Amino acid sequence: MKSNYHITYMLFIFVFAFAITSCDVQDKSVDTFSDVADKIPNFSVIAGADNVTVKVNRNNDVSYFDVNLSNIEGDYLFDGDYRGWCAHWSAPINTRGEEYKGVTLYSTLGDKNWDKLNYLLNHRQYFMDTVEGATYREIQAVIWDLIEFKEFDVNTNPVFDNLNKEAFNKILRNVRERGSIFRFRPGMIYAVFADMSVNPTDGESTQTVIVERGETAWGGDLDGEGTRFYSIFVLDGEETQEVVAGRNREKIGYITASVEGDEVTFTTDFDPYWVLQDTSEPVKVQGINGAPPMGLSSSEVSAGSFTTYKGDELEFTVPVFDNYLIHFDVWLLSSE
DSSP states (O other), rough: OHHHHHHHHTTTOOHHHHHHHOOSSSSOOOHHHHHHHHSSSOOOOOTSSSSEEEEEEEOOSSSEEEEEEEEEESSSSOOOEEEEESOOOOOOOEEEEEEEEEEEEEEEOOOTGGHHHHHHHHHHHHHHHHHHTTOOHHHHHHHHHOOSSOOOOOOGGGGGOOOOHHHHHHHHHHHHHHGOOOOOOOTEEEEEEEOOOOSSSBOOOOEEEEEEEEEEEEOSSSEEESSSSEEEEOOSSEEEEEEEEETTTTEEEEEEEEETEEEEEEEEEEEEEEOOOOSSSSSEEEEEOOOOOOOOOOTTTGGGGGSSESSSOSEEEEEOOOOEEEEEEEEEEEOO
């Protein structure tokens, strides 16, 4: 069945603005992910992420895609929303919320071959804020230049008629000069590749999607038990508890509860350089009455299903419960 995205593109292929933001061009030939995997640095398959459901929508603001991941097992990644980028400049994909099932995720964590890409992802907002004319388009173009899934020429590629080449070249020079000495620290963003080729789009191999993977943090002093990393905030009047991030439960700040009547206001303060990720709902909360919920399953700590609060505020007010699961999608800013 022909994708809505591809039909729309063919109808508007001569419309200037649409052509600029499209990943799809007339020459769609591209190797599948498995075909090129042997030609590029080794990937490691993420444990529990070999049967993931991926939903892709356009962002065209701070990133190229908004990506939703679900059906993830283990404690390496959580179901939820992520920023995403296009890896194949010439391959099709449906960007109107179609679900791609059976997707395998690959990590670049710890692979020096991907330092330049991960340096770029950690500095993409800095570049958009400080380089004149830089937008998500220029960041996307640099990604295509760095990744050799298919040869990319910024001067001839038809996707980029409106690219700010001065901004593109300035960012690319910086990435090539500084990316090779980039020092990754836990909490920083690194690229996760989603192999979408098991789900053809329009009869062609679906492009690989790059997902920005930051860090997961929880507010609360009581460590949960089980296979998933989580913490519990046990409410006992006004008090301050720790916010911890990652499997090593590194303290990255504090969260304070202030009770007034049947409501409680939580206020979070992160340590320097720790910030919320710029997704739509980086803070998710589930209130639970009764005894502290120990030994929760993967699905029970999947923050995407939380209902007490979802948003992007570090101070929020919710009804009083005995316990809270307070989940943060966080990012350690690079100081380099």
